[in-house]
Amino acid sequence: MSMVYINIFLAFTLSFMGLLIYRSHLMSSLLCLEGMMLSLFVMMTVTILTNHLTLASMTPIILLVFAACEAALGLSLLVMISNTYGTDHVQNLNLLQC
Amino acid sequence: MKPPILTIIMSTVISGTIMVLISSHWLTIWIGFEMNMLAIIPILMKKFNPRAMEASTKYFLTQATASMLLMLGITINLLLTGQWAVLNMPDPIASNMMTVALAMKLGLSPFHFWVPEVTQGIPLSSGMILLTWQKIAPLSILYQISPSTNPNLLMAMATMSVLMGGWGGLNQTQLRKILAYSSIAHMGWMIAVTTYNPTLMLLNLVIYIMMTLGAFMLFMLNSSTTTLSLSHMWNKFPLITSLILTIMLSLGGLPPLSGFIPKWMIIHELTKNNMIIMATFMAITALLNLYFYMRLTYATTLTLFPSMNIMKMKWQFENTKNMTLLPLLIVISTMLLPLSPMMLTLL
Numbered sequence: 001m002s003m004v005y006i007n008i009f010l011a012f013t014l015s016f017m018g019l020l021i022y023r024s025h026l027m028s029s030l031l032c033l034e035g036m037m038l039s040l041f042v043m044m045t046v047t048i049l050t051n052h053l054t055l056a057s058m059t060p061i062i063l064l065v066f067a068a069c070e071a072a073l074g075l076s077l078l079v080m081i082s083n084t085y086g087t088d089h090v091q092n093l094n095l096l097q098c
Numbered sequence: 099m100k101p102p103i104l105t106i107i108m109s110t111v112i113s114g115t116i117m118v119l120i121s122s123h124w125l126t127i128w129i130g131f132e133m134n135m136l137a138i139i140p141i142l143m144k145k146f147n148p149r150a151m152e153a154s155t156k157y158f159l160t161q162a163t164a165s166m167l168l169m170l171g172i173t174i175n176l177l178l179t180g181q182w183a184v185l186n187m188p189d190p191i192a193s194n195m196m197t198v199a200l201a202m203k204l205g206l207s208p209f210h211f212w213v214p215e216v217t218q219g220i221p222l223s224s225g226m227i228l229l230t231w232q233k234i235a236p237l238s239i240l241y242q243i244s245p246s247t248n249p250n251l252l253m254a255m256a257t258m259s260v261l262m263g264g265w266g267g268l269n270q271t272q273l274r275k276i277l278a279y280s281s282i283a284h285m286g287w288m289i290a291v292t293t294y295n296p297t298l299m300l301l302n303l304v305i306y307i308m309m310t311l312g313a314f315m316l317f318m319l320n321s322s323t324t325t326l327s328l329s330h331m332w333n334k335f336p337l338i339t340s341l342i343l344t345i346m347l348s349l350g351g352l353p354p355l356s357g358f359i360p361k362w363m364i365i366h367e368l369t370k371n372n373m374i375i376m377a378t379f380m381a382i383t384a385l386l387n388l389y390f391y392m393r394l395t396y397a398t399t400l401t402l403f404p405s406m407n408i409m410k411m412k413w414q415f416e417n418t419k420n421m422t423l424l425p426l427l428i429v430i431s432t433m434l435l436p437l438s439p440m441m442l443t444l445l
Binding site: 005012016019026029033036037040043044047048051053056059062063066069070073074077078080081084093095096097 | 128182
């Protein structure tokens with residue numbers, strides 16, 4: 001595996017860690033979700049272009065479409081939380097524990 | 099929710115799962131998972147209150163992360179093998195990534211923390227769809243990639259799931275959380291047998307879906323979400339109260355009810371493959387599950403708790419809920435044991 005792929009995999013891992021380890025804002029988790037999607041987009045595009053898998057050229061764009069829908073849904077949930085609590089702190093989401 | 103919107107959303111959920119089931123290209127499988135997740139969020143928020151919002155957010159975050167991990171597995175598979183077919187043996191890295199992503203979608207340990215909280219925050223009918231229909235798509239993918247998965251990883255997750263499902267449910271009085279921990283434990287049983295005989299995983303899934311649908315419908319008849327409100331059911335539906343006993347014993351896996359079929363077959367398959375310690379361990383942790391089912395039936399069917407006199411007037415009201423398939427589900431959940439050879443050949 002060449003250096004390019006290791007680099008992009010490292011970008012994905014950093015975004016994944018950012019999704020799991022965040023301080024208080026839900027927005028940072030959503031941003032890291034988008035970061036993961038971006039690194040996957042780049043990895044897939046580089047793979048397809050390097051190996052000349054021409055028929056799969058629209059796959060990264062389809063990935064982008066669905067990730068954008070997901071981001072919109074995440075943002076609408078964030079807006080609803082912000083409407084109820086005023087901020088998007090994750091400590092507010094504690095109604096359902098135990 | 100208005101009927102046209104509910105129709106569109108339910109058809110998107112169903113078509114998302116069907117897309118996962120029928121595709122042979124990894125991209126359409128991922129698209130099916132995304133459609134499923136996008137469309138189930140409005141169903142989780144049928145009643146708009148802060149708990150439903152919190153449950154939807156937690157569900158969305160875990161499922162989106164799992165979808166991204168699945169896509170990473172797909173991309174690594176594309177990089178290392180250069181093709182998109184599902185039936186090929188992926189690389190161990192890609193296979194482990196996909197297994198972890200599917201475990202997050204199913205709610206297996208150690209990724210089970212969202213299941214009780216999300217099930218608790220949503221209405222009973224949404225919880226029914228969450229715990230039964232949403233398990234079909236990930237388990238179908240696990241069935242397809244089961245020859246190339248890592249058996250150690252699956253066995254470790256199965257062990258942790260039956261333990262967490264058993265222990266977690268012991269301190270609960272909320273019915274939705276009890277069913278959520280029951281789901282975690284049953285998923286553990288399904289995963290344990292996947293590397294040895296994937297057909298038994300499908301058998302366990304079918305019987306688990308029938309039993310859980312029956313249990314949810316019985317709770318929905320009474321609109322009860324706590325053990326306390328379920329204990330008042332003897333007055334309103336005396337016959338259905340005794341059916342709670344049979345469904346709970348079937349979920350616990352007692353013969354001669356049909357919940358025993360998957361446990362028997364799985365233990366048989368594990369001993370055939372020389373995993374006797376695992377089989378004994380899983381049978382013993384199933385007792386933890388049986389304890390909290392029995393506690394529920396003790397409160398509901400076997401005793402009459404002291405209650406106020408006003409609770410004893412419920413028999414005067416007619417039932418208005420239309421539970422169409424409930425008799426069929428009860429019969430399937432309790433009386434299917436004699437047909438077990440036929441079921442093994444059908445699946």
